[in-house]
Amino acid sequence: MEAFTTHTGRAVPLRRSDVDTDQIIPSEWLKRIERTGFGAGLFSEWRADPAFVLNNPVHAGATILLAGPDFGTGSSREHAVWALQDYGFKAVISARFADIFRGNALGNGLLAVALPAATVEALTSQVEADPTIEITVDLGAREVRAPGLVAAFDIDDFTRWRLLEGLDDVGLTLRHQDAVTAFEATRPGWLPTTVPVPAGVSEKH
Amino acid sequence: MNDPGQGIVHVVGPQLGLTQPGMTIVCGDSHTSTHGAFGALAFGIGTSQVEHVLATQTLPQRPPKTMAVTVDGALPAGVTAKDLILAIIARIGTGGGQGHVIEYRGEAVRALSMEGRMTVCNMSIEAGARAGMIAPDEVTFAHLRGRPHAPAGAAWDEAVAYWRTLATDDDATFDREVVIDAAELSPFVTWGTNPGQGAPLAARVPDPADYADPALRASVERALAYMALTPGTPLRDVAVDTVFIGSCTNGRIEDLRAAAEVLRGRRVADGVRVLVVPGSMVVKADAEAEGLDEVFRAAGAQWRSAGCSMCLGMNPDTLRPGERSASTSNRNFEGRQGPGGRTHLVSPAVAAATAVTGRLTAPADL
Numbered sequence: 001m002e003a004f005t006t007h008t009g010r011a012v013p014l015r016r017s018d019v020d021t022d023q024i025i026p027s028e029w030l031k032r033i034e035r036t037g038f039g040a041g042l043f044s045e046w047r048a049d050p051a052f053v054l055n056n057p058v059h060a061g062a063t064i065l066l067a068g069p070d071f072g073t074g075s076s077r078e079h080a081v082w083a084l085q086d087y088g089f090k091a092v093i094s095a096r097f098a099d100i101f102r103g104n105a106l107g108n109g110l111l112a113v114a115l116p117a118a119t120v121e122a123l124t125s126q127v128e129a130d131p132t133i134e135i136t137v138d139l140g141a142r143e144v145r146a147p148g149l150v151a152a153f154d155i156d157d158f159t160r161w162r163l164l165e166g167l168d169d170v171g172l173t174l175r176h177q178d179a180v181t182a183f184e185a186t187r188p189g190w191l192p193t194t195v196p197v198p199a200g201v202s203e204k205h
Numbered sequence: 206m207n208d209p210g211q212g213i214v215h216v217v218g219p220q221l222g223l224t225q226p227g228m229t230i231v232c233g234d235s236h237t238s239t240h241g242a243f244g245a246l247a248f249g250i251g252t253s254q255v256e257h258v259l260a261t262q263t264l265p266q267r268p269p270k271t272m273a274v275t276v277d278g279a280l281p282a283g284v285t286a287k288d289l290i291l292a293i294i295a296r297i298g299t300g301g302g303q304g305h306v307i308e309y310r311g312e313a314v315r316a317l318s319m320e321g322r323m324t325v326c327n328m329s330i331e332a333g334a335r336a337g338m339i340a341p342d343e344v345t346f347a348h349l350r351g352r353p354h355a356p357a358g359a360a361w362d363e364a365v366a367y368w369r370t371l372a373t374d375d376d377a378t379f380d381r382e383v384v385i386d387a388a389e390l391s392p393f394v395t396w397g398t399n400p401g402q403g404a405p406l407a408a409r410v411p412d413p414a415d416y417a418d419p420a421l422r423a424s425v426e427r428a429l430a431y432m433a434l435t436p437g438t439p440l441r442d443v444a445v446d447t448v449f450i451g452s453c454t455n456g457r458i459e460d461l462r463a464a465a466e467v468l469r470g471r472r473v474a475d476g477v478r479v480l481v482v483p484g485s486m487v488v489k490a491d492a493e494a495e496g497l498d499e500v501f502r503a504a505g506a507q508w509r510s511a512g513c514s515m516c517l518g519m520n521p522d523t524l525r526p527g528e529r530s531a532s533t534s535n536r537n538f539e540g541r542q543g544p545g546g547r548t549h550l551v552s553p554a555v556a557a558a559t560a561v562t563g564r565l566t567a568p569a570d571l
Contacts, residue, residue, distance in 0.1 A: 017421075020399070023538065045539065070300040074330075075235055075536075188363075188364070194223070
């Protein structure tokens with residue numbers, strides 16, 4: 001994973017709440033087996049409308065998405081994160097993220113930054129008034145900066161360190177292989193496995 | 206596809222007895238919360254996390270916050286598990302459970318069958334919670350006993366003894382508590398484009414002007430524009446083109462029985478397309494053994510093979526632009542059932558009654 005330290009860029013103001021992952025990337029895109037190329041499908045239903053904010057040329061090249069609360073609800077599809085990244089976004093700022101989306105985003109190095117609703121509103125209004133302003137998302141300092149505005153955000157130490165270093169989750173966990181093996185040895189024998197059960201051994205099907 | 210064991214993972218797992226109390230269950234699908242009905246900690250994960258689980262058998266997690274949703278009293282006649290969870294989501298909102306695991310408690314929850322409990326836990330994700338749980342009890346044990354992967358003999362007794370220790374302590378405290386009075390509930394439907402935008406079937410389409418918060422008002426306006434609904438319209442007057450009965454929320458045998466009971470001896474309204482899709486091949490076979498397929502066909506509904514079908518519009522079962530459905534699935538997002546499609550989430554009983562009249566209808570209205 002690419003490390004995330006600090007990023008400065010222009011933003012797109014998406015004044016919608018409850019943006020679900022079906023909107024971010026519609027289900028027809030889920031049949032692909034690659035992890036790349038999803039940018040073309042990002043918000044594809046909404047982008048069909050020429051008035052949609054992403055179609056406004058003043059926002060071309062923007063790398064930060066400013067969204068309403070409850071961003072990324074619904075389906076667990078990680079394709080939503082891949083689509084945002086493939087389109088060019090490095091960070092999403094919202095008052096609240098759906099848990100699965102946030103996990104998927106931080107796992108892929110797309111920074112999901114939760115700020116108070118009033119702060120997101122201030123940033124959104126500022127970008128609407130002047131689309132050329134730049135916003136900085138500084139993971140090291142745990143703060144978002146815009147002209148005349150500095151806002152601190154929360155992120156746990158482990159996730160921050162992993163993002164700053166660009167570390168791979170699997171590799172980090174495998175350092176604890178001994179503990180995992182010891183835990184697995186305590187598993188009760190009656191817990192199920194996915195080995196097929198011979199026909200006729202059960203009362204119910 | 207034609208394997209007799211094929212079906213939606215959230216139907217097949219419990220059916221095989223692979224879902225047991227006290228387990229941690231993850232799957233690359235957000236409705237993994239379904240399995241919490243057995244007192245398992247079960248939640249959906251993304252593709253990279255699936256890779257992590259396959260590589261390490263683990264997943265790094267921070268402890269979630271806890272929320273108790275207590276449903277006191279008994280559900281009135283004609284009010285189902287689906288109505289209950291839709292009412293809960295409308296109360297706490299689509300972000301209400303964010304960061305939390307919900308435990309559903311109280312008399313009305315204890316009185317639910319395992320199918321009903323699965324319907325409730327299934328839609329925890331629609332309330333923003335990754336997982337929802339119900340403490341295992343005699344209903345759980347009776348449902349599990351004798352299933353292919355359930356323990357048997359002495360191991361069964363050992364397992365049950367352990368499962369009995371799993372219920373929340375009487376003096377436990379929660380980060381957040383919500384109390385619902387079951388007696389106040391009635392058949393519930395959604396009118397908007399997220400699962401929190403719902404109301405009793407007896408209500409009217411809301412008026413954006415009644416919402417003080419400008420962001421909320423804008424969201425309601427946008428939803429009503431997409432749904433082509435006029436404020437003040439009685440929900441019972443909303444006409445549909447399509448009825449979908451199925452999905453991991455409501456594709457189990459009890460759901461099909463509830464729909465068949467309404468459709469028995471009745472006819473689907475002219476011009477209404479009705480799809481009945483069992484959640485698994487086993488559910489399909491069970492339904493056919495009971496003759497439910499004949500009830501559906503005789504009423505004019507399509508009896509289909511097992512799968513997700515019109516829940517998410519990933520295959521040819523979709524709404525065309527502007528079409529409107531009453532659907533027993535779990536998401537009424539814009540375009541979820543096909544680009545431009547409009548979805549009202551309902552229970553199997555309401556779906557079946559709606560099929561008969563062509564308008565949103567409860568069985569009691571027939």
